[in-house]
Amino acid sequence: MKLRSYLTLLTLATLVPVAIFAALVGANLVDQERKTFRRGAQEQVRALSTAIDASLKGSITTLEAFSLSPSLDAADLGYFRRTAAGLLAGRPDWVNINLSLPDGQQVVNLKLPERAPLPNIAAVDASLERVLRTAKPAVGDLVIGPVTKGWDFAVRVPVIRDGAVKYVLSAVVKPQALSQLVIRQDLPGDWIAMILDSRGRVVARNLNSEKSRGQLARPLLLKTPGEQSRAWVRARSLEGADYQYFYVVSETTGWAFAMGIPSATVSAVGQQAAWLFGLGLLGATGIAVALAIIISRRISWPIAVLASEVKAIGRGSEPRLPREPRIDEIRLLATALRTAAQAAREREDLVEREKQALQAADRAKNEFLAMLSHELRNPLAALTAAAHVLKRADPAREAAIKARIVVERQTRHMARLVEDLLDVSRITMGKATLEREILNLAQVASNVVQTWRAAGRLEGARVSVDARPVWINADRIRIEQIVANLLDNALKFTPAGQPITVSVRPEGDAAVLEVADEGQGMSPDMIGRVFELFTQGPLGPDHGKGGLGLGLALVKSLAELHGGSVFSASEGPGRGAVFTVRLPAVDGVQAMVAGASKLGRSAGSRRILVIEDNDDARQMLRALLALGGHEVREAPDGMSGIAAAMEARPDAVLIDIGLPDIDGYEVARRLRASAADGRIGLIAVTGYGQPEDEARALEAGFDAHLTKPVEARRLEEVIATVS
Numbered sequence: 001m002k003l004r005s006y007l008t009l010l011t012l013a014t015l016v017p018v019a020i021f022a023a024l025v026g027a028n029l030v031d032q033e034r035k036t037f038r039r040g041a042q043e044q045v046r047a048l049s050t051a052i053d054a055s056l057k058g059s060i061t062t063l064e065a066f067s068l069s070p071s072l073d074a075a076d077l078g079y080f081r082r083t084a085a086g087l088l089a090g091r092p093d094w095v096n097i098n099l100s101l102p103d104g105q106q107v108v109n110l111k112l113p114e115r116a117p118l119p120n121i122a123a124v125d126a127s128l129e130r131v132l133r134t135a136k137p138a139v140g141d142l143v144i145g146p147v148t149k150g151w152d153f154a155v156r157v158p159v160i161r162d163g164a165v166k167y168v169l170s171a172v173v174k175p176q177a178l179s180q181l182v183i184r185q186d187l188p189g190d191w192i193a194m195i196l197d198s199r200g201r202v203v204a205r206n207l208n209s210e211k212s213r214g215q216l217a218r219p220l221l222l223k224t225p226g227e228q229s230r231a232w233v234r235a236r237s238l239e240g241a242d243y244q245y246f247y248v249v250s251e252t253t254g255w256a257f258a259m260g261i262p263s264a265t266v267s268a269v270g271q272q273a274a275w276l277f278g279l280g281l282l283g284a285t286g287i288a289v290a291l292a293i294i295i296s297r298r299i300s301w302p303i304a305v306l307a308s309e310v311k312a313i314g315r316g317s318e319p320r321l322p323r324e325p326r327i328d329e330i331r332l333l334a335t336a337l338r339t340a341a342q343a344a345r346e347r348e349d350l351v352e353r354e355k356q357a358l359q360a361a362d363r364a365k366n367e368f369l370a371m372l373s374h375e376l377r378n379p380l381a382a383l384t385a386a387a388h389v390l391k392r393a394d395p396a397r398e399a400a401i402k403a404r405i406v407v408e409r410q411t412r413h414m415a416r417l418v419e420d421l422l423d424v425s426r427i428t429m430g431k432a433t434l435e436r437e438i439l440n441l442a443q444v445a446s447n448v449v450q451t452w453r454a455a456g457r458l459e460g461a462r463v464s465v466d467a468r469p470v471w472i473n474a475d476r477i478r479i480e481q482i483v484a485n486l487l488d489n490a491l492k493f494t495p496a497g498q499p500i501t502v503s504v505r506p507e508g509d510a511a512v513l514e515v516a517d518e519g520q521g522m523s524p525d526m527i528g529r530v531f532e533l534f535t536q537g538p539l540g541p542d543h544g545k546g547g548l549g550l551g552l553a554l555v556k557s558l559a560e561l562h563g564g565s566v567f568s569a570s571e572g573p574g575r576g577a578v579f580t581v582r583l584p585a586v587d588g589v590q591a592m593v594a595g596a597s598k599l600g601r602s603a604g605s606r607r608i609l610v611i612e613d614n615d616d617a618r619q620m621l622r623a624l625l626a627l628g629g630h631e632v633r634e635a636p637d638g639m640s641g642i643a644a645a646m647e648a649r650p651d652a653v654l655i656d657i658g659l660p661d662i663d664g665y666e667v668a669r670r671l672r673a674s675a676a677d678g679r680i681g682l683i684a685v686t687g688y689g690q691p692e693d694e695a696r697a698l699e700a701g702f703d704a705h706l707t708k709p710v711e712a713r714r715l716e717e718v719i720a721t722v723s
Helices: 003-067 077-089 127-134 176-183 219-226 263-268 271-298 304-315 328-392 398-428 441-454 476-492 524-529 551-561 588-596 615-627 638-648 664-674 691-700 712-722
Strands: 094-100 106-109 151-161 164-173 192-196 202-205 230-236 242-249 256-262 436-440 462-467 471-475 499-507 510-517 565-569 577-586 607-611 631-635 652-655 681-686 704-707
Touching: 003 077, 003 151, 003 164, 003 176, 003 242, 003 256, 003 263, 077 094, 077 106, 127 151, 127 164, 176 192, 176 202, 192 242, 242 263, 256 263, 328 398, 436 441, 436 476, 441 462, 441 471, 441 476, 441 499, 441 510, 471 476, 471 577, 476 499, 476 510, 476 551, 476 577, 551 565, 551 577, 607 615, 607 638, 615 631, 615 712, 631 638, 638 652, 638 664, 652 664, 664 681, 664 691, 681 691, 681 712, 691 704, 704 712
Parallel strands: 462 499, 607 631, 607 652, 652 681, 681 704
Antiparallel strands: 094 106, 094 164, 151 164, 192 202, 192 256, 230 242, 242 256, 436 471, 499 510, 510 577, 565 577
16 A cells, blocks of 8 residues: 555544544534523623613612602692602603602692692502502503503602601603613614513513504513513514513513514524534545645655755755755745744844944943033033032122022023933823813913023024914923924024024914024934934034933924924025924814913912921922912921921921921821811922822822922912912
């Protein structure tokens, strides 16, 4: 017997038990498919039954709360009628509210005039008798109301006084609300979902809802709910079609919810899977036999070729294949060996590229550290000199005044460097947050330019503003940062006396901010890289201003964080540059309304306690608040701060988190617990500025979280808010 015959028999011998096992597994899977289908239907029925019970319990709960009305104690039925009318107006699913005595005689009926004869409802349905017998709420069956003249049902609760039922309070409910609940299930077009009352009448149905309301369900479906609380039954629909129903009877109301699936649909579940499984198994068997025959015809090829190829790879040579390989596996394996040789060479190339990338990253790191060192040394040198001047000079002399100006300017510069680094870190890690408000982009841009001009930062520069009002929903501080970074970039690369234009205009559904200069310009390769981190163009010889190469990168990130974009343009070196930011615009009327609601808010004079362990920070914060007209006390640690708060009863407390004895979170918790009326504003002023730090502060009882250094305007706004 030939080898291929043995291989064919081996294949068949292997496939026969596998096929038998697969057939058994397939049959079980088909059965599980049917069971899964039924379980899904059952869970949907239970879920909707629960939703129906919840809807009815909502009406019961409302009535039970209303039954406690003091007017029923005093038998003030006139007042009760007026309050009931207000309740009915707020419940669009109710059509009437009535109040009856235990014998069924109504004493209040909102659908009838106040002095009109009122009906007796004892014979309407059995729900009144159940309420009197159990002293518990009950839901009546679907009836044609004697007053409403339409299909409705009653939800009744007992009014119990002195241990006895004094009245029965009823709400007449429209079944249409339940119909909407059933229709919203979005069932297949031929499935049926319906709600039956305790007598088997249709309360709501997804098919022919209005026509079928009040009809009795089929006898088989009517009989079974009384015997079991849930089951599958087979019955004809109201239209006469063959259906399988699963129903659930509510223990609360005695009503049933039934969902019907066409019997053909239930039977078809699993048949398609069975056919696909059988065809797949048959096809797999045929393919396996065919492959065994093909392989058996080619197995005679010498395997020595493969060994020689392996030796070639070991020598570093290119593996070679026969022109007509007879065995697919040998061809594939030889190809894999060739691929492995190629992969080995690529790995060597990759290792070399990674080595070069690491070297480039190391160079970039060293350049950045050198740049950072340079940028920090300049303000530190100025601060050191200014501190020495302030130490020796008369505070009123010009030297001391200039030294204070230097301290303020260089401190602001260092704070901006640190904030830029933190902003880059937050945005890169996806932790940056926006405090949005409706604001006028033109006003923000104009304010930035005016502030810089007043501070002397535009001295020697020709900066003009052309701003038309356009409103955006954005973070004011971040938008100011965008304008400031673009303006700073223009000043850095524009010679003194050359014009710089800041313009704002609406353009379609966008707000456009544009900063144009006639300065140094950019080469084409720099235009494509200008928004990358740590990228700077060459500064002119008359510019001593440095930077970390973060400003434009932050502009791009912040614009995209607001849903906008930024791009640059330049006609070449020496021909100036234009930077354009596009942000989504909002309706101006809405913006003005939102802005008007914020007018007039100011802190005024407040009693403020500062808890801060750093002496310099505490003294400066106290001085800043005192200049704002506040009465300020201070404490260097948590325990003395708590004692000072107990004594002074301040309007607001500014608390550092990192205190030497107990942390600021614990201070906030104790102060919040000791405040008799809770009217004390707690503000965290800390160097911890991540979103999780703010969340932890608010959880500890703080009203606001500010990150150092804090702007005076922002501090005043927060004090006004929390106090």
